[in-house]
Amino acid sequence: MEPLFLYNTLSRKKEEFKPAHPPFVGMYVCGPTVYSNAHLGNARTYVSFDIINRYFLHIGYKVRYVRNITDAGHLEGDQDEGDDKFAKKAKLEQVEPMEIVQKYTLDFHEILRQFNTLPPNVEPTATGHIIEQIELCKQIIANGFAYEISGSIYFDVQKFIKDYNYTELSNRNLDDLLTNTRDLGGQDEKRGRLDFALWIKAKPEHLMHWPSPWGEGFPGWHIECSAMSCKYLGKEFDIHGGGMDLIPTHHTNEIAQNLASHHVQPARYWIHTNMLTVNGQKMSKSLGNSFLPGELFAGTHKLLDKGYSPMTVRFFMLQAHYRSTLDFSNQALQASEKGLERLMNAFKVIDTLKTAGNSSFSVEDLRKKCYEAMNDDFNTPILIAYLFDGVRFINSVKDGKETITSADLAALKKLYSDFIFDIMGLKEENNLPDASGSDDKLMGAVLAIRREVRAKKDFSTSDLIRDELKKINIVIRDTKDGVVLEKF
RNA sequence: GGUCGGGUGGCCGAGCGGCUAGGCUGAGCUCUGCAAAAGCUCCUACAGCGGUUCAAAUCCGCUCCCGACCUCCA
Numbered sequence: 001m002e003p004l005f006l007y008n009t010l011s012r013k014k015e016e017f018k019p020a021h022p023p024f025v026g027m028y029v030c031g032p033t034v035y036s037n038a039h040l041g042n043a044r045t046y047v048s049f050d051i052i053n054r055y056f057l058h059i060g061y062k063v064r065y066v067r068n069i070t071d072a073g074h075l076e077g078d079q080d081e082g083d084d085k086f087a088k089k090a091k092l093e094q095v096e097p098m099e100i101v102q103k104y105t106l107d108f109h110e111i112l113r114q115f116n117t118l119p120p121n122v123e124p125t126a127t128g129h130i131i132e133q134i135e136l137c138k139q140i141i142a143n144g145f146a147y148e149i150s151g152s153i154y155f156d157v158q159k160f161i162k163d164y165n166y167t168e169l170s171n172r173n174l175d176d177l178l179t180n181t182r183d184l185g186g187q188d189e190k191r192g193r194l195d196f197a198l199w200i201k202a203k204p205e206h207l208m209h210w211p212s213p214w215g216e217g218f219p220g221w222h223i224e225c226s227a228m229s230c231k232y233l234g235k236e237f238d239i240h241g242g243g244m245d246l247i248p249t250h251h252t253n254e255i256a257q258n259l260a261s262h263h264v265q266p267a268r269y270w271i272h273t274n275m276l277t278v279n280g281q282k283m284s285k286s287l288g289n290s291f292l293p294g295e296l297f298a299g300t301h302k303l304l305d306k307g308y309s310p311m312t313v314r315f316f317m318l319q320a321h322y323r324s325t326l327d328f329s330n331q332a333l334q335a336s337e338k339g340l341e342r343l344m345n346a347f348k349v350i351d352t353l354k355t356a357g358n359s360s361f362s363v364e365d366l367r368k369k370c371y372e373a374m375n376d377d378f379n380t381p382i383l384i385a386y387l388f389d390g391v392r393f394i395n396s397v398k399d400g401k402e403t404i405t406s407a408d409l410a411a412l413k414k415l416y417s418d419f420i421f422d423i424m425g426l427k428e429e430n431n432l433p434d435a436s437g438s439d440d441k442l443m444g445a446v447l448a449i450r451r452e453v454r455a456k457k458d459f460s461t462s463d464l465i466r467d468e469l470k471k472i473n474i475v476i477r478d479t480k481d482g483v484v485l486e487k488f
Numbered sequence: 489g490g491u492c493g494g495g496u497g498g499c500c501g502a503g504c505g506g507c508u509a510g511g512c513u514g515a516g517c518u519c520u521g522c523a524a525a526a527g528c529u530c531c532u533a534c535a536g537c538g539g540u541u542c543a544a545a546u547c548c549g550c551u552c553c554c555g556a557c558c559u560c561c562a
Contacts, residue, residue, distance in 0.1 A: 029562095030562075031562090032562075033560085033561080033562095038562090039562090041561090041562060042561090042562050043562090044562075045562040046562080048562095085560080170491095170492095170557085170558095171491090171492080172490095172491060172492085172557090172558080173490085173491065176490060176491065176558085177490095177491095177558075221560090242562065243561080243562030244556080244557090244562080245556080245557075245560095245561055245562065246561085246562070247557080248491095248557055248558070249557090249558090249559090249560095250561095272562095273562070274493095274556090274562095275555090275556075275562075276562085277555080277556095280554065280555065281555075281556095282555080282556065282561090283562095284560090284561055284562090285560085285561065286559095286560065286561065287561095316500090319500075319501065319502090319510085319511070320500085320501060320502085321501090321502075324494095324501085324502090325493090325494080325555075325556085326500090326501090327500080327501095329499080329500075331499050331500070331512080331513090332499070332500045332501085332512085333500095334499095334512070334513095335499075335500060335501095335511060335512035335513080336500085336511075336512085337512095338511080338512060338513095339510090339511045339512065340511095342511080343511095345525085345526095349526095379502080381501060381502050381503095381509090381510075381511095382502060382503085382509075382510085384502095384510065384511075385501095385502070385509050385510035385511080386509090386510085387510090388509095388510055388511065389509090389510080392526095392527080395525090395526055395527070396526085396527065398526075398527095399519090399526060399527060401527070401528095454521085457521075459521055459522065462521090462522090463522070463523080466522095466523075466524095475524075476523095476524080477523085477524050477525055478520075478521095478522090478523080478524075478525095479520095479524090479525075479526095480519095480520095484524095484525080486524095
């Protein structure tokens with residue numbers, strides 16, 4: 001196996017990936033808070049980790065991919081008081097909080113299914129692990145890194161920084177954080193401004209609450225990931241991932257919790273994906289500039305000219321590196337749509353190629369380059385560039401300008417199949433007319449008529465048939481070998 | 489305000505000391521009844537100003553813009 005390098009947020013450089021217990025890889029990715037529809041920015045993160053998961057699987061690792069669902073405890077704002085997001089939404093929609101959770105969990109799964117992502121091996125929920133979270137709180141208290149104030153438990157950052165580095169992941173200046181005079185508003189029962197809630201006392205009107213040694217309450221946002229990653233992957237595992245926006249707060253606090261309870265850093269490699277932007281601004285629910293995947297597929301969003309298929313969007317995402325921001329626009333999507341079509345067509349052309357006694361192009365070279373690209377921090381844009389180099393070769397063989405041996409042809413077919421479908425996770429979307437159905441017989445009849453009039457050089461009738469078919473999204477291409485159909 | 493990350497050809501987007509990706513768009517050519525598809529060719533860019541170096545889009549400094557984080561966010 002060739003060495004694989006990935007960018008580790010902890011060290012801020014690319015490192016060779018060496019799992020603790022090969023061939024096993026443990027990977028934990030922070031999942032969504034299911035209080036509203038997942039938007040395209042969310043989807044980008046999970047598509048990025050899907051590539052990473054798929055690539056590990058492809059090169060032979062046995063991956064345990066854990067991705068949580070946050071269905072409790074996520075508060076509005078940082079005041080550690082008031083409703084959580086689920087309760088607020090439940091009131092708004094006049095349903096139970098768990099109905100909110102169910103609705104948006106299903107939505108999330110449906111979207112990821114459309115993007116053709118592989119499901120995680122374990123998908124734990126916060127509400128399903130209340131006991132584990134309470135136990136973890138107890139451990140942190142026992143170790144002296146948390147304190148109770150009127151039924152709530154807070155993590156003692158001041159205490160923590162005496163023994164550990166609180167800002168290792170975020171690389172922030174601790175003094176700046178401590179002295180930041182930014183007004184947070186509202187009074188606070190916490191001792192330190194960086195302290196955060198592990199367990200929150202439930203108010204009487206609060207709907208989601210559980211018994212604990214400190215009374216009825218619910219878990220803080222960060223504790224669930226510490227509890228669940230430990231339960232399914234152990235105290236130390238290989239990779240922890242999530243969106244970049246989780247670095248300074250969520251992941252920083254998660255590491256603190258793990259160190260305060262188990263005295264070890266949970267993950268050896270931290271991978272963070274960058275944001276999707278719209279007109280240069282981060283796509284986020286609070287900014288109101290988010291696109292729902294459904295709006296994108298259907299083309300109903302007001303900023304869109306037309307709809308784009310899930311695979312077009314997926315390909316669009318893969319044309320940028322996961323650690324770069326990706327700006328979302330009609331033009332860029334259109335370019336991806338065309339490019340994907342070109343790539344997929346070339347894949348189909350492979351089957352039609354005639355072989356020769358020698359190859360005028362090194363398939364082995366191309367194969368090496370493709371793996372090199374992926375081994376360099378999952379560089380899908382580079383990979384795609386190489387695949388397009390191969391596309392030109394494939395088309396040239398078809399045109400008789402290049403040659404390929406039968407062994408190379410088989411290798412080429414496998415290479416494209418592996419990278420397009422297994423690793424990039426793309427799939428065929430265009431529905432060609434059904435070869436066995438009545439559709440096909442009808443088309444056959446139409447094409448027979450057209451063939452007849454073309455033979456008589458009646459090109460105006462021939463073109464009329466082509467134009468009429470185009471109106472119903474069936475495109476006819478006349479080639480040397482006959483008529484090719486494309487249906488959209 | 490503090491911290492961090494960016495500014496690449498018409499658009500998107502890689503590269504991050506020498507070899508000047510790739511996709512889309514546009515122009516021309518080949519093929520074709522025409523079109524489409526495909527191939528070939530062309531349009532050669534790195535915000536600005538200094539500096540280091542035999543050599544800089546790539547390193548350093550300054551300036552100007554933009555974004556992210558510091559508040560929930562993937």
